[in-house]
Amino acid sequence: LKNNNVFKITKYDKYSVNMRKQWDINVLVALINKHTVSLKERLNNVIKASSKIGITCVPVSNDTTNSVCIKEYKYPSFLKRFLYSFHNSPARKAWFAAHGLLTINIKTPKPIALLEEKKYLIIKKSFIIMEDISTCLPCNKYVNEQFNAPYDKIASERKKKLVSRMALSFRQLHDSKVYHGDLKANNIMIMELQDNWDFFYLDLDRVHFDKKITLKKMVKNLSQLNASIPNCITYTDRLRFYRTYTGMENLNIENKQILRAIIRLSIKRKHVWTPRTQITPIS
Numbered sequence: 001l002k003n004n005n006v007f008k009i010t011k012y013d014k015y016s017v018n019m020r021k022q023w024d025i026n027v028l029v030a031l032i033n034k035h036t037v038s039l040k041e042r043l044n045n046v047i048k049a050s051s052k053i054g055i056t057c058v059p060v061s062n063d064t065t066n067s068v069c070i071k072e073y074k075y076p077s078f079l080k081r082f083l084y085s086f087h088n089s090p091a092r093k094a095w096f097a098a099h100g101l102l103t104i105n106i107k108t109p110k111p112i113a114l115l116e117e118k119k120y121l122i123i124k125k126s127f128i129i130m131e132d133i134s135t136c137l138p139c140n141k142y143v144n145e146q147f148n149a150p151y152d153k154i155a156s157e158r159k160k161k162l163v164s165r166m167a168l169s170f171r172q173l174h175d176s177k178v179y180h181g182d183l184k185a186n187n188i189m190i191m192e193l194q195d196n197w198d199f200f201y202l203d204l205d206r207v208h209f210d211k212k213i214t215l216k217k218m219v220k221n222l223s224q225l226n227a228s229i230p231n232c233i234t235y236t237d238r239l240r241f242y243r244t245y246t247g248m249e250n251l252n253i254e255n256k257q258i259l260r261a262i263i264r265l266s267i268k269r270k271h272v273w274t275p276r277t278q279i280t281p282i283s
Contacts, residue, residue: 012115018095019113027060028113032127034058035070047134051076057134067132068112074125084123089116090205091126097204098130104176106169107200109133133189133200139166140185140228140272142192147232162190162197163237167244169199170221174213181206183221184271185228219258223265227273235275 003009010017012025019028038045038056047055047069054072073091075081088096095114102108110131117125137145147159166188173180180187182203191198201207211217222245226238242259243249251259266273 014117014119015115016118017113017115019115022064023062023112027062028115028129031058031060031068031070031129032115035072035127039072057132065132067134069109069130069132069134071128071130072125073127075123081123085118085121089123089126091116091128093207094204095128097207097209098128100209101178101201101204101207104178106173106176106178107198108202108204109200133191136189136191136200138186139188139190139199139225140230142190143185143233144230148230150232159233159237160240161195163233163241164244165197166199167241170225171245171247173201174218174221177210177212179208179211179213179217180204180221181208183224185225188225215258219261219265223262223269226262227266227269227271230272231274 006021008017008019008021010019010025012029015029017025017028019025035054035056035058037043038058039049039054042049043056045057047057049055052074054074056070057067058070059067071091071094073089075084075089084090091114095111098108098111102110111128112131113127113129115127115129116123117127143159143162146162147155149155170183180201183201187202189200189202191200213221222242229238239259242255242262243251246255248255263275267275
């Protein structure tokens with residue numbers, strides 16, 4: 001992304017900045033300062049705080065939005081700070097990946113700015129300011145809230161539709177030669193529409209483009225999602241997902257073996273899914 005009629009690359013105080021031109025750099029820095037205070041004082045707008053990541057939602061007065069989400073990347077290791085000073089940092093990778101996904105009509109929060117704090121040319125922290133989609137829910141939380149009543153026929157029909165829509169979203173991702181290295185359910189946000197859903201992909205620093213989706217990568221991605229989806233998504237639902245993803249109603253021996261591989265890898269991940277029957281190994 002270069003200087004053009006949409007984006008600007010500049011420096012401001014201690015920051016190297018990539019930003020959308022419609023925003024004022026002073027406003028962006030002020031938002032970063034509010035984010036920092038929120039983390040320090042543990043305010044209720046903090047979404048996540050750890051030694052490596054800090055995420056907040058910060059209100060803003062803007063013609064297009066009332067709030068932004070700020071994700072801070074911290075680099076505790078000097079070695080990593082040194083390496084990221086001369087190679088793309090995780091934040092910069094996520095910045096480029098977000099624009100790449102939007103270009104091919106795959107949804108992700110709209111990126112507004114990337115600010116990287118440096119001292120003596122060595123990176124200290126990175127910040128991505130993006131569209132706030134906190135009104136959406138992570139996939140695992142959404143399905144648990146919406147579909148935890150197994151005998152609700154209306155909810156059951158909606159669940160079938162959701163599973164099929166999500167499978168098509170995964171297929172679009174892979175058909176576009178996009179590989180996401182961490183496709184757990186909490187990295188997919190669900191926006192509920194009228195009789196439909198939008199899926200937003202998060203944590204983009206491990207997204208790769210123009211990569212052939214090998215069988216190994218496909219199994220890994222599907223097992224990441226499968227392992228992190230609650231048990232209210234049944235075996236039948238999971239089979240429906242796979243059939244929709246592959247476009248195959250009747251599965252052959254090869255696809256059944258792939259399914260077993262996905263299940264075995266899901267079990268190894270030890271996330272939230274707990275299969276209630278023994279899985280027959282692939283012969």
